[in-house]
Amino acid sequence: MQKMNRLSIGPELRTTSVLVVHLLLTQFNRGQSKLIGSSQPIVATVGDDIILPCRLEPAVDVTAMTLEWTRSNLNPRFVFVLRTGRELVNIKHPSYKGRTSLFTDKLRQGNISLKLSKVKPADEGKYQCFIPKLNEASLVRLVVGAAASPVISLTGIDGDKGGVVLQCESKGWYPEPELLWLDAEGKILSAGPTETVRGPDDLYTVSSRVTVEKRHSNNIICRVQQRNINQIRETQIHISG
Template sequence: FEEVSLVKSLELQQHKTSLFTVEVPQPQYIVEYGSNVTMECRFRVNGKENLNNQHSNYRGRVNLLKEKLQLGQSMLQITNVKPTDAGTYLCLIGYEGADYKTITLQVKAPYRNITKRTVTVQGTAGHSEWELICQSEGYPKAEVIWHNGEHQDFSAKANTTYEAGTDQLYSVTSTLKTNTSVNETFHCVFWNKEFKENTSAILIIPGNVS
């Protein structure tokens, strides 16, 4: 296997003369961050692995299932998948010529854990305002949408920042300032456009101001 975009390779060299083709049962994999994946390609000759060009980021996390090679299966297992593992992989079978197929690996980390805070601040003319804050980590970059209990969109009034989080994830923080009345309900929605997934949290303006 060879990862084209990041030049990380695990090449399978053949040592038997035969006509062969490479096939992939599944050309695309979508895997959650931190989980494991096994990508497969098939061929018609026996082979062995070549780790000479393996990228250092894969050491300890990548395993080619050797017992499958004699069965005409090249199965590449990656453990603890990270965002940097995403890309196009090349399964290359070579002997006096070569045949190959590509496999695409996509990595996602849903914004499941949302930390929320409601803070009172001093506004203009002595009036109290509120800062509603939602923060989460995930991948790829998510848009944060705000609306109230009546589904009015407040997203344009929010300030959303992106920083480097854990293990190449995005740390996303969104803050909405409002001078609405107490007990008003707001929703912050983390919208992952690439995978069309969203998670949300509910914030309620408290009735007692300390």
């Protein structure tokens, strides 16, 4: 009798076990592929061609899927849209026309990274890659910077203080930088206010003047720096007696 009971219960247990395993695998498979962007900001220099990374892990062929890159603060918000293998240019934001593309040969591997050409200061911000069919999204932050070496020129003589007046100017920075005058020992000199001009290309020009007195050392440094993009440019001038 005990043997018959075991035989009659066995198939029910097996059926139940198979059903549970099937449900677990179904739930697992639904959520196993995730879009991976970049945990660190992508830093680009104005004029560069860069790649904003985004891929599915594990890889899934997305060739036939709708793929979207967007920025929420734009109207329209679309940076790039691919649907059934064709780009939807008519809904793309005008500032990105002709500057964004995907690597179509890598879509089979689940790679939907965006190539952005000729980076502009206005491109800085957060980008989202999105696959509607999988309801998967990931964010990538782009930081844009530009730096240029300063130029020092002699603009006059200060008879009252017995020194010379120097001007330092640096063009083509982004974001807005800081300008400092230093002596040969690295001590900050008291100087006039920094004048800042933002051009139509969104790049900054900064300039400042300083009076170098006899008590100062002969080597004077103009330093322009932008901490957000970790850029420093310096120019040194030697003032003879």
